[in-house]
Amino acid sequence: MSHIHIEVKDLTFAYEKDRKILDGVTFTAREQDAIGIIGANGAGKSTLLKILVGLLLSFEGTVRVEEIPLEKRTLPRIREKIGYVFQDADSQLFSTSVYEDIAFGPRNYGLPEEEVDRRVRLALKKVSLEGFGKKPIHRLSGGEKKLVSIAAILSMTPDILLMDEPSAALDPRNRRNLIRVLNEFDHLKILTSHDLDFIWDTCSRVILLGEGRILYDGNPEGILRDKKTLEESGLELPLSLTPREERTPSGGQ
Amino acid sequence: MHMADALVIPAVAGTMYLASSAAAGVSVHKVKLENDPKKIPAMGVMGAFVFAAQMINFTIPGTGSSGHLCGGLLLTAVLGPWAGFLSMIGVLLTQCLFFADGGLLALGCNIWNMAFYGCFVGGLLIWKPVMKGGATKKKILLASVLGSVLTLQMGAFSVVMETLISGITELPFGAFVMAMQPIHLAIGLVEGLITAAVLCFIYDARPELLWGTGQTEESEGRLTAGRTLGLLAILTALAAGILSLFASSLPDGLEWAMERTAGTSELAGSGAVYETAEGIQNALSFLPDYAFKGSESAAGTTVSGLVGALIVGVICFMIAAVLHRRRA
């Protein structure tokens, strides 16, 4: 069960010369992993995800997805295995109605219309949005859009799920809903977040990125209770793990 | 400048649809040839941008009023003329269907008046030659203002021609032109200044986004001088064809004016073009009484017609009232 899904070796990437966003990143991810990538703004979290899904190809080092080396030639095969959920659902959902958007991927894979329909219904059920099919996307709330964009990925039955800042701007109810959906997805998932409480609720492994390097890779307990390392990386101890007496009242500094 | 359905007759609407469809067909083909799938979402998203940008009020210096953007040249400067034209079609279609701004049958006219001139005349004949050898802010200002003013003048003139040929108004040609052109000179100037301001900003921020400025030469490499000339020739032929269609169907449009002034409605039209135009007109005017010319026949039927309208109207409202009461 634990064969390697993603293997990253000495990954280095720069948008401009001499400004490395990622600098020698190495890790492997297995079938059952739920990896949370944390780090301050500009630490390279989103860049790492974009590389894994083949949106940025000018990197150095090697990336293998289920034994297939990531390069331009293999992109179609790799993208069938990886689902990537954008931070901004408005970019991801470009169709007019919920149904059309979720059906876009399966239709592109040339599936018969009955199968497309089955998959759309199943995906909507997984995110508890049955009956939303006909709704226009631009009338959905932020949380609903996020769930629909996950459904649009689930309908392609990926082996690996990547999510960029999934919990940004969600209200508590949608957040709980999202945590449930993520925990029900029982393959490899990798997500980035500033929201350490969210990581705590969904991930079994945490990678801390700082200035393009991996500063920590291990179980959540090892890092999410380490106030000193977190603060050095521009992060704060998750609220749920902060001892009560240390919590500052909201707004008070 | 959006034409309403009521302002055109089927022959004019059909002719303009043919002309605009031809231009759209060429554009679709061209965009496919460019083989840049990135353009497809960009055309839609930029169309939506232009739509939103049209909603913003811009204060015109020295006057108390505000102006808006039309966007044809702006889209061309970012997407190129072919994709820009298709994007403008999308904008005009949206305006027509969902905001009743311009009619469904008059869409062909509107595409021609606003998108065709803006994208092809403004883009290919003005923007591209001016930008040759690299862009500067002065050149951007020149091309934007010149392009906008010229293309809006052409658009306004086309509106005049389409309306007159349709024989909708009693306004003499001279008065109509004098009313339309100066207004659109001002509108074009504002449009040009807004376009220039935006494009100068883009030039500072991300010059590689501007089309035809030499920065994007690789993707334009296929368009050699010979091909460009060929394309322009096709476009010119297209425009000339349309114009001669106009010219040959002009007698219809000016008939009434002449009837009153000179007492004759005969003006000889000759040649194959005229016959083609007549053919189109006949094909489209399969309905009787297409042109209700005589005034004698009108008098008698109008009265009984209005009486009939009154009677049928009363009956309709009575039925409606009964239905509504039953529903309630």
Next chain:
Amino acid sequence: MSRITGAIREMQTIEESASRDQWVNRIHPLVKFCLTILYLICVISCGRYDLPRVLGLALYPFLMFELSGLPFGEALYRLRIVLPLVCIVGIFNPLLDRRPGAEILGFTLTMGLLSMLTLMIKGILTVLSSYLLVASTPVDDLCAAMRMIHIPRMIVVEFLLIWRYISLFMSEAEKTEEAYLLRAPGQKGIAMKNWGPLLGSMLLRSMDRASEVYEAMCLRGFTGDFPAGRIRKAGRRDLVFFVSFAAGILLLRIFPVLVLVGSLFAG
């Protein structure tokens, strides 16, 4: 800002009525599309003085509004853009063409007045009938109809994308303008020196959005062509609807029905 808020609201009401589950909404989109085109051609092909025939054609929108229960007020509201234009073009006709046309109760209607009234009513009818089409047909169905009459897929896809993103961009434009005007009290619009930065940064954001949308498409198997969904075939109901309404419209267009009714009574 009211202009944008108004436009967003207008979009929303059309969408709501288009997605109702009513019999008109269930009619095949192509049938409604063709019927609308037929009606429009019939209306605008009426002679310029042919007021009775144009009035007769008003029966179609009247009947459709009655049968479909679509909001008539909303349709009237849409006239505000077209009517002024039509009026400007037609308003001089009564002044320029004073030939007597018809006499009613001792009052002479000049030909100019007749042509002006005919033009205005044409203006109203064309807007009403287009409204009937869009207010009873969801945008996806409308696009399916466009595909069926072979409008290039590229244009249809792009139309869908515009539809998807206008409300997003319009509210963004509204916020941008509001934020600007809050810091520039007493100004009616955007001052000239800010035209470029304000609209330019909006344009750049849109371009970025476009490339993200492209990436999202590619990640889901997009290779340059849009897959089409299943398109429903027209059924017997659709056919009956089309034939009966088309026949009615043609009848009203070909025979001066109102004149005939009138002459029964007026001799």
